[in-house]
Amino acid sequence: MKSKKLLLSGYKITSDENYINNLFPIPHELNIQLADLHYLAQKGKESSIKKFVRLIEKYPQVPTLKNYLSVTYQNMGNRKKANEVNHWIIAEHPNYLYGKINLAAEYWQNQEFEKIPEVLGEKLDLKALFPERDTFHVDEVIAFFSITVIYFAELGEIEEAELRMEIMKEVYPESPKIEIIEGILFKAKIKAASKRMVENQENNIYIDIEPTKSGNKTEMPQFNHSEIEQLYTNGSGISENIIVEILNLPRKTLIADLEKILTDSVERYNYFLNYDGLIEENSSFAIHSLIILGELKASESLNSVLNFLKQDEGFLDFYLGDTLTEIIWQILYNIENKNLDIYLKFIQEPGIYSFCKSAVTELIAQTVLHNPDRKTEAIGWFKKVIIFFLNSKIEDNVIDSIFLGSLVNNILDIKANELLPDIEKLYQKNIVDLFACGDFDDVQKLFREESLFTNKNEILSITETYNKINSWSENQKNPFNDNDEINDDYEYIQNSIEKKEPKVGRNEPCPCGSGKKYKKCCLNKN
Template sequence: MLHYPLTSYTISSDHELLDKENHISFEVRKILEGIQPDVLKGKSYLLKKLPRLIKQNPRVPVFKNLLATVHKERGEIEQAFKANRWLVKEHPNYLFGRLNLAVEYLDTAPEKIPGILGESMELQALYPNRKEFHIEEFIAFNQIAALYFLAINDLRQAEIRLEMMQSISPEHPKTNYLQERIQQFKLTDHSENQKIMQAHQAPKFNFPLQVQWLYEEDHDFPKNKIATILRLDRKPLIEDLKKVLQDSIIRFNYFIEEEDEIDFLLFPIHAIFFLEELEAEKALPEILEVLSQNEEYYEIIFGDFINEIVNSIIYSFGEHHLDQFFNFLKQPRIYTFSKSYISEAMLLLLKEKPNLREKVQAHYKSLLETFIEKKDDKTLVDQLAYGLIVSDIVELRMNALYPEIKKLYQLRLVDEDVCGTIEEVKKDIFSDPDQIQKDYSLPTASIYGKYEIWKKNYEDFLENEFKELEDEFGNLFDDDIFDDFEEDEDF
């Protein structure tokens, strides 16, 4: 029996785990083993035998699953779908029934799949009370999740699932199949149909009226509306806020085409503020998915306020989820400054919570070792990002990491324009520690304080921008500016 320890659950190859979950006795196991070869051949006698077995064993979902499989193998796709829908209705917690249903929608309506497999597309999130999963459950779930992400043109998330599958069962047929699909995807130009694949329909919310406020309000979010939202039932509210974040990704193209003023696509920031106030740590995967978006998303959604937002996220969720943030930094194809914002936020976290220093340093060590190990991975190597991260380590005076930093320099993986030569790095990292100067009030504020700070920052930004224009062009409201124009009666 094999066990693979993951962050929050274990993967086992022990079939007794599935038998226990699916009410399979020793006698039922013998029956299943006896008919399995004929199921894969679509033998017609099973269309009579399986209904009898289902009637005799109503608590065993596998027989219904096999009935759907037989129809599928015989090319009777509609009957297979009907059998599977019956399976899902009778056994809603049976994973393979859900996966079959997701497959049905892959080509026709992929936007329905998160409603079947969970908004975060994570196995543990779908079954939060389980601490152990069979390897076939793990492989099958992540294969379908990856195929879903390919269907919505999210290659990065699909590759993450493939990497997980390869780490557990690299030779599994489903792993090999997914690898081939991803290779085919890369050879196809998806730029033309990206707009088509993105959904235009808003999610269905538990609290549609209150959630709509997030789409309508700007930096000056009314306090009475904030209070009203916070009084809503916590669990369904968090579900809605997670959907808002996903909506900002799925319908991003739609929003920037439909909105007259794209400067005011602020609803993801509202959702993050509320999730922080609710201490909704289980929403971290959705938040990290937002932070993994490209430069255009960052500019339109976050603008110049991104540092404060990421600092706030790290302050709220960093202490107990350092592994997730540093795993994010190890992922390929992540926007350069997205990584730097997270790394820089660690300075503020350690200023506020210095007891975390040893843990943060251990994570940085693992991160640098990953950079060194994957020195030839062009999807990961980013000299500018590496330089910014090294600068943060130097500012934290984590001189125990100097050997790893030196190795990065020897491999020419660091942009010296960012953090200086290796001699300069050595001098600074071994010097007396300075007071960390990062001083943001936003992270430690309540949600009401966050909005006050955000509003003030935005007003200051507009004032400074206006002042710069006046410095360059003179008084923009000079009454004499119109003197050179002749009066026009038709004007």
């Protein structure tokens, strides 16, 4: 891969507005009309065609006019005519860079990517394309690198595309084209990530999870405190007064009631799953119970909580949704963060859902980030986990590639370099999900790099926890449109083909390479 310095070597960059005019002289009487002509081209009106044709006949030596004619056809939706003009420009003005870029963009739209180097040169290097020139206008540089970013992005060569994206930002950070090309690059990264994910899934090892054994009960259990029944009729927007009222109940009987809710969530799972009138307000009782147990720091309830987390994926998604990956680690932290051996036993049990185990390793990592003096203890805990999986067999139903990828990420969070030799053994055994943080070489690189973001998550108050969950509920009512089209002001790449792109799941690692989950990183930048 070429360096930024090499890609920018051999020429100067100017912002002199007269530079292009000097390369392709434009008579004064035409030059004063260019701004209006540019506007007409962008509007894409059929009435402008005759005007451009007349001007081209009068000034055949000016390639800009043909370029505007191509843009006009493109914005009218007449790609065939636009393409004909592009080839005309190349034939009559072979040294006109924008003509080459238009033609390359045409090949992009036609998905004829192999033809782009035929137009822009095999090296895709600006100086190599025009060796006789020692200066380029900044708009030429941005336009050239825009199409090369797109080219490499479409080929899935993301590093090459990102390198040229960085050059664009350095050369002209205010360019409106940057946001457009970043959007195209981001989609390409998701596409490449989805492809890697599919490839990795074929090699991953998965566990078998026993279906949740639900009963036939339909009636709510009897509670020590009638106030508890309010947890069955209120969702994430539950009144703070109700929570305070419940927290003020006698601790022992309150905890017994909260544990009874967790038992009820299992026993009546089938009932709620098939309940016609199910809404958020009458299906949030389990998460209410968990949050309140966390607020009470009810270590005596840890076994009940862990038994709840031993259920199958459908059950956990039904009751917890996004809270599983966002909130559960904190609930466990509040309930018990001293006796880590309990969590070791949980991790070692067969048939535990990947993200429940990941909540535990997130808890251990956050314990270190909030209590740095416990790092040695946590490293010892992580080492025991790794040794357990190294000594396990597939038939034990504990080896879980997705969880092990998450485990490596949590070890990275606390920069436990001492565990690198053990992590390498996991990779040698081919049991780590490569989509999570790459191969072992990538992991070594991540250990050496300084993180650009903090891995330390805030410990939320109970009010903040509910506010966070409530904001998710609101977002689900008004989800962003995955198919929003990028408004592209790039003269030729203005009406780019809308493609159905593969999606990355909210709980999967972000394709940007940050190591965060997609929903915590780039989801809202799409």
